[in-house]
Amino acid sequence: xxxxxxxxxxxxxxxxxxxxxxxxxxxxxxxxxxxxxxxxxxxxxxxxxxxxxxxxxxxxxxxxxxxxxxxxxxxxxxxxxxxxxxxxxxxxxxxxxxxxxxxxxxxxxxxxxxxxxxxxxxxxxxxxxxxxxxxxxxxxxxxxxxxxxxxxxxxxxxxxxxxxxxxxxxxxxxxxxxxxxxxxxxxxxxxxxxxxxxxxxxxxxxxxxxxxxxxxxxxxxxxxxxxxxxxxxxxxxxxxxxxx
Amino acid sequence: xxxxxxxxxxxxxxxxxxxxxxxxxxxxxxxxxxxxxxxxxxxxxxxxxxxxxxxxxxxxxxxxxxxxxxxxxxxxxxxxxxxxxxxxxxxxxxxxxxxxxxxxxxxxxxxxxxxxxxxxxxxxxxxxxxxxxxxxxxxxxxxxxxxxxxxxxxxxxxxxxxxxxxxxxxxxxxxxxxxxxxxxxxxxxxxxxxxxxxxxxxxxxxxxxxxxxxxxxxxxxxxxxxxxxxxxxxxxxxxxxxxxxxxxxxxxxxxxxxxxxxxxxxxxxx
Numbered sequence: 450x451x452x453x454x455x456x457x458x459x460x461x462x463x464x465x466x467x468x469x470x471x472x473x474x475x476x477x478x479x480x481x482x483x484x485x486x487x488x489x490x491x492x493x494x495x496x497x498x499x500x501x502x503x504x505x506x507x508x509x510x511x512x513x514x515x516x517x518x519x520x521x522x523x524x525x526x527x528x529x530x531x532x533x534x535x536x537x538x539x540x541x542x543x544x545x546x547x548x549x550x551x552x553x554x555x556x557x558x559x560x561x562x563x564x565x566x567x568x569x570x571x572x573x574x575x576x577x578x579x580x581x582x583x584x585x586x587x588x589x590x591x592x593x594x595x596x597x598x599x600x601x602x603x604x605x606x607x608x609x610x611x612x613x614x615x616x617x618x619x620x621x622x623x624x625x626x627x628x629x630x631x632x633x634x635x636x637x638x639x640x641x642x643x644x645x646x647x648x649x650x651x652x653x654x655x656x657x658x659x660x661x662x663x664x665x666x667x668x669x670x671x672x673x674x675x676x677x678x679x680x681x682x683x684x685x686x687x688x689x690x691x692x693x
Numbered sequence: 694x695x696x697x698x699x700x701x702x703x704x705x706x707x708x709x710x711x712x713x714x715x716x717x718x719x720x721x722x723x724x725x726x727x728x729x730x731x732x733x734x735x736x737x738x739x740x741x742x743x744x745x746x747x748x749x750x751x752x753x754x755x756x757x758x759x760x761x762x763x764x765x766x767x768x769x770x771x772x773x774x775x776x777x778x779x780x781x782x783x784x785x786x787x788x789x790x791x792x793x794x795x796x797x798x799x800x801x802x803x804x805x806x807x808x809x810x811x812x813x814x815x816x817x818x819x820x821x822x823x824x825x826x827x828x829x830x831x832x833x834x835x836x837x838x839x840x841x842x843x844x845x846x847x848x849x850x851x852x853x854x855x856x857x858x859x860x861x862x863x864x865x866x867x868x869x870x871x872x873x874x875x876x877x878x879x880x881x882x883x884x885x886x887x888x889x890x891x892x893x894x895x896x897x898x899x900x901x902x903x904x905x906x907x908x909x910x911x912x913x914x915x916x917x918x919x920x921x922x923x924x925x926x927x928x929x930x931x932x933x934x935x936x937x938x939x940x941x942x943x944x945x946x947x948x949x950x951x952x953x954x955x956x957x958x959x960x961x962x963x
Contacts, residue, residue, distance in 0.1 A: 622789070623790065648907055649907055661795065672784070679783075682787060683783055
């Protein structure tokens with residue numbers, strides 16, 4: 450298994466050397482709005498990541514440091530949702546999107562992903578290791594709950610934030626089934642979706658070079674991020690066992 | 694909490710309600726009782742899609758474990774460039790499945806694909822990697838293994854490092870060879886990791902969708918249609934919302950059953 454070769458190098462073995470010019474890329478840009486799709490993907494993945502970090506830490510804080518009735522029950526309900534296969538909720542979620550009129554909007558891509566059980570559990574776990582005395586001291590100094598979360602807990606939880614951030618960003622960048630369902634308007638499509646439809650829909654006209662060019666464009670941002678933060682990527686995913 | 698009610702609790706309840714109805718979203722819902730369930734058991738393509746998904750798992754999981762364990766064993770020795778190898782094996786894990794599929798589609802191509810060109814190069818016949826109904830699902834399983842194996846190599850590496858070195862030293866004194874050490878010490882010690890890999894790749898494998906969607910569209914002769922791909926088609930090509938929800942619910946129970954059986958198996962082993 451020659452997984453050592455970078456994606457585009459393997460690809461180039463199968464196409465004619467003559468098509469190794471930039472013409473494939475030029476043709477691709479001509480055929481599909483890949484630039485717009487890049488922006489869409491970026492907006493969606495960043496919004497989801499920020500949302501997951503904010504809401505995950507807020508709920509994680511409530512479940513680990515605040516005392517209220519039903520706390521444990523809520524925690525178990527959250528764990529239960531994690532074990533629920535997405536195959537059950539796929540169709541009803543789509544119908545909710547239709548009823549809200551969110552089909553072909555960013556809302557459909559972002560809102561269902563804003564809160565995620567894994568991030569809550571990880572934040573809860575991490576916050577538990579932070580001593581209560583730190584929070585009590587902050588409270589005495591007049592911090593409100595939000596200030597406690599974002600001024601006191603966040604700077605002390607960088608490993609958890611990095612792990613959750615990387616996993617969330619990567620998963621939402623690579624997500625393709627949900628966009629295929631809720632977005633029909635080409636100008637709002639995310640990158641994986643656009644490339645998929647391009648590869649399946651016959652618009653690449655069986656020109657391998659153009660198809661591969663679109664695949665390289667799709668892989669590039671994540672691969673670049675990976676090259677810079679390789680250590681964090683591997684640690685994050687090994688600690689959670691999560692892939693796409 | 695509102696978010697939870699809207700995107701988890703409501704869908705689950707609504708999903709169950711939907712399974713008793715016929716609905717194409719536009720016209721009003723029509724109550725059809727158990728009709729969807731009756732349809733389901735008569736639906737040869739759905740049963741085939743579930744079977745295909747199980748075949749995929751049966752090829753993918755053992756292959757994954759053997760390759761990942763083998764590479765992890767090698768990387769666990771003191772070799773040069775360990776970090777570089779680890780990084781390279783991990784690359785396909787983080788890249789979108791779309792990219793990997795497009796790439797392998799070219800490798801598997803009948804006339805121009807690299808694999809068949811190598812075969813004809815050494816004087817053998819071409820293989821219909823994606824066009825032969827008997828082989829196509831195996832081809833997809835091999836590709837999925839290539840994509841995910843990096844993650845499991847890392848998990849096994851972590852597992853291997855938990856094995857105390859004294860065990861190996863004692864075995865060396867007794868004169869055990871490399872294979873004996875592997876089967877008598879390593880394997881039993883990393884059992885928990887193996888179980889984790891089995892569960893993770895089972896759940897991952899049940900969501901198989903994008904690979905057959907791009908590569909084969911479920912063909913040839915529906916030999917690679919996965920359950921999720923079929924649910925997607927029923928729901929969003931034919932707009933059989935009630936029926937698609939029924940398939941989803943039923944399939945979720947199959948997933949649950951498989952995972953429970955695996956868990957029982959694991960606990961008995963311990």
